[in-house]
Each structure stands twice: as C-alpha cells, then as structure tokens.
Amino acid sequence: MIGKGKSIAHTGASMAYGWNQEKDAEIVFSQHLAGETPEQITEEFKIIQEQNARCTNNTLSFVLSPTPEEGKRLNKEQLKELTERFVKEMHLKEQQAIAFVHRDRAHTHVHLYANRIGFDGRAYNDSFIGKRSQLAAENVAKEMGLTTVREVQLEKELDSIHLRMEIMSIHHKVMNDRSPKTLDGYIKSMKAEEVKVVPCINKANRLQGFRFEYRGQSFKASEVHRSMSGGKIIGQLSQNRGVGTQITGGNSVQLLGKTVEMSANLAASLAKNALKKVMSRAIDTGIGY
Template structure:
C-alpha cells in the first residue's frame, strides 16, 4: 500500500473532488463531523480553522492506494479500518477527517481530508509529511497483512534482474578504464547505451543518479548497492587523487555546471575513500 500526503489551502474544492459521484465515490470515514454535503463539511472545517488564521494551508490531503489485487477484496468497513489506523499512525485521530473511496478505475484508492487545525487551535506540524505518510501506510499494511511497497518493489526488481545485471557489468567495465570525472564516466556509459541521469534538487545539490537502459529507468541503489551516488563519486574521486576525508569535494563539475554535494553524499564519499585507503594499505602492507 502506498501513502501520499501534503498540506493544501483549497479545502472546499478538494472535498468536493473527493465526493465526486462520477468517480463512484463513497464515504468510508467521518470523524468529528455531522454534515452530509461537501459544503457542510467545509463549513465545519472552517469553524475550527478560524481559531488559527495564520495557517493558510490548513487542510491535510492524503491518498491511500492498496495494490490492485488487495483493493479488489476491500469492503467499506475494511477501508474505514485502514483509514482510522493510518490517521492514528499520523497522530491525527483526534482531528476532523472525511474519507472517500474511489472505485472508478481498476486501482481502488482512498482520499482522506483532515483538518490541520486541532480543536485547541494549534496547527499540525506538516514537516516531511510526504515521507511520514509513506511510513504510516507501510506500518498499516504490515499490521493488516496487506502488500507493502517494498514487496512490490522487490518483485519488480526481480523481473528486471537481466537489465540490472547488464547495467552493472557495463558500469564495472567503465570504472576499469578509471574515468577521472563524472562527465567522463557519463560519456563512457552512454557509449554502451546506458544513460546516466544526475538527480539534482532545487538547492542545486546532487542527490544521486538514475540509469536508463533499454526502456528501463532505475536509481543506482536499485541496480546494485555499490552504485549509490556517494560510492560512485568515491570511485571517481579516487582516480582524481583524492585520498583523505578532508579532501572530499563540496562541489563538483557536472555537464558544464557546478553542483553542490549534499551532506549525506559527502559522508558517503568520505566512507568510500576511507575504505579504499584501508584496502590499499592492506594490499601493500603499509601501516599494518
């Protein structure tokens, strides 16, 4: 089961969408609410939200998506239980909430709208709400015996084993040629029909790499654990004569641009360099 979540400002329009009869919507959850229409529910939300006018994104929107196979067998009562357990995992069981199931497509899914403002007038902390929603949904799936995201991902990776192996073999051959820059590595991978896609966030920080090959697009760690961004850059920086943690670069040249190295990636690069130094020392007998 997949869980998604974010804060929104368009309470009325969102609840109206959730209650869309064209999508065969059916109410599966109603907490601390009495209204029977989207307009009535919205007004009840607004009464509580008026206690905290500083909060503009004052409604929380969640989507819970069981797998197609699980969704076929879930009744309204089952979906109510899933929704309540999810809200409890998110520590929102005491806030106003309304939930709808949509069965207009093959993939059954539940829309939950929760008042971000509690009865005490305080706004719920929505930091990392997307990630927390994923974790909460996974915990509920585990508790109720539903298919978890990681199980689906593992099945997909098993199906892609030939492509993963091919990418890893090409990666190993390219590293054997000792590329001294990311651009050189990317270009050599391209010569073997593997497109390396840098993942750069809005802060211009390099987060990692994805690998595209024969229609497949996988992140480095899904190809092989040695192909995370930090480990890959560690290999290349070794070819550039970096050997100590203090020499880990905080920025890199990449496709004619300078990108920053995130703190997590810098730590990963440093660990990779340390392992390489230890290995070289063991191989030569220096210091041991």
C-alpha cells in the same frame, strides 16, 4: 500499500473532488463531522480553521493506495479499518476528518482529508508529512497483512532485473543467429522478438544511443547491460559486415533509411571499442612479440 500526504490550502476544491459522484466515491470514514455534502464539510472545517488565521495550508490531504490486487478484494469495512488505523498512526484522532474510496480506476485508493487545525486552535505539525505518511501506511499494511511499499519496490526491482536479462538474451540471440549487418536490420530483428529498439536523438539531432522497450517497460541500453551500449552495438554490426567494413561513414551512421550524425560521446565510444578490437587482434596474431 503506499501512503502519500501533504498540507493544502484549497480545502473546498479537494473535498469536491473526493466526493465526486461521477467517480463512484463512497464515504468509508468520518469523525467529528455532521455535514452531508462537500460544501457543509468544508464549512465545518473553516469554522475551526478561523481560530488560526496564520496557518494557510490548513488541510491535510492523504492518499492511501493498496496494491491493485489487494484493492480489488478489500470491501468497505476493511477500507474503513485501514483508514482508522492510518489516522491513529498519524495521531489524528482528535482532528476533523473524512475519507472516500475511489474505484474509478483499476487501482482502488482512499482520499483522506483532515483538518490541520485542532479544536484548540493549534496547527498539526506537518514536518516531513510525506515521509511520515509512507511509514504510517507501511505500519498499517503490516498490521493488516497487506503488501508494504518496500515489498512493492522489491517486486518491481526483481521484475526489472528479469526483463533486462530477457532483453540481453534476445539481443545475443539476434546477434548470433541472425547476424544483422545494419542498424535497420538489427532493429527489425529485435522487433520480431517483441523488443522495440528506440534511437535516442538529442536536441542537436544527433544519435546518442538507444532505449529498449519490452513488456511495458523502457530501459536505456546501459541499464540493460554495459555490453549493450550504442558504440558496442554499432561495432558488432560492423563486424558482421566483415573485417574492415564499417557501417559508419566518419561520424555518421545509416538509420531508418537516413544518414544520421552521431553524438561526440557515441562516436568516441565507437572509436574506443574499435581500438580495443584492433589491439586484441594484434596480440592474438603475435604482433609486437
């Protein structure tokens, strides 16, 4: 579960959004309040907030988001318990507060609004409110056996590693089995394996590298693997055309039926990789010995 929090000044607008019936909002938690409409609740907040006119961001807004899978199975009572535990973790039991659940997306989430001003006129300390919200949500998730934000991040990281390994494997398969000789041929072959290769063109209209889109995620070439930089891909395509035959002309390259200039960095990378290959061939053939 992920928790986000901040202090806001637009109490009425936020309250109206949370209570928007078009989003099938459902109240799951309320304390120290009697109102039955957004306007009534806002007025109750304002009565207390008038005791501390110096505080402008006088409402606390939180969003509690279980994972999509867990959100689907959590019922109203469980979401109420989740919210109550969060309120306790944030030391907000003495503040006016109301919470709504939104199921308008595939991702169920709870909007919680609490009056930052207490009945004694003091403002709740909102220092590091964002970080504290994350920690409180993590504690609640552990208590209720839900997935924590760290577990979500780890799962995403592992999924990212797996996808990058798949992209690299497909890249090697295309290069070894199909031996494309042009960038267009390479892009077409990768697309046939469900990997979209996206040329990165900078503001000067120069090619500076590539991105790979696969199964809903996008990675820079260097994020997939350092062996898949733009210079190395172009260099390998040149090798496929035959020794001494290049797919580039000076600092330009043929791409999608057009001649595209390469960025200085990409051109330098390509030249560096070519020099390494020349030196390697020289050593292999005994030149200099």
